[in-house]
Amino acid sequence: MPASHVMRLSRRARSIAENSVRAAAVHRTLYQMSKRPTRTTGIGSILPILVGAGVIAIVPEFAHAQSAAPVEGILDWFVGVLQGNVARSVAIIAVCFLGFLFLTGRMAWQMAFSIVIGIGIIFGAAQLVDAMKSSAGGT
Numbered sequence: 001m002p003a004s005h006v007m008r009l010s011r012r013a014r015s016i017a018e019n020s021v022r023a024a025a026v027h028r029t030l031y032q033m034s035k036r037p038t039r040t041t042g043i044g045s046i047l048p049i050l051v052g053a054g055v056i057a058i059v060p061e062f063a064h065a066q067s068a069a070p071v072e073g074i075l076d077w078f079v080g081v082l083q084g085n086v087a088r089s090v091a092i093i094a095v096c097f098l099g100f101l102f103l104t105g106r107m108a109w110q111m112a113f114s115i116v117i118g119i120g121i122i123f124g125a126a127q128l129v130d131a132m133k134s135s136a137g138g139t
Helices: 004-006 011-034 041-060 069-083 085-104 111-122 124-137
Strands: none
Touching: 069 085, 069 111, 069 124, 085 111, 111 124
């Protein structure tokens, strides 16, 4: 639709015309994206992985496992952040927020249960995982 015709239309009609032009542009873009070639999963894409695995298996220096201490240190720090003083402060603020909502009569019980259960899962995660591990026969 030419721009001069769009200017003469009412606001509602102009909005509908502009939305239909946008929808057509989105449709063209999606159609063009669907016509792009996709990546194949043949031997050409797996071959570098197979060669790398073969080199690692053949060369003994590459095959030796290394210590996971750096990764464990980072993960322990992350768990400490999630269950430490910062998380405790955020949980206290969330419970206070629930108290104010209850005080003003605007308590949404679904949200309250979600927050309380979320706090329980966050701070009880270690015990929950240990219980699952012991019930599965892990040490």
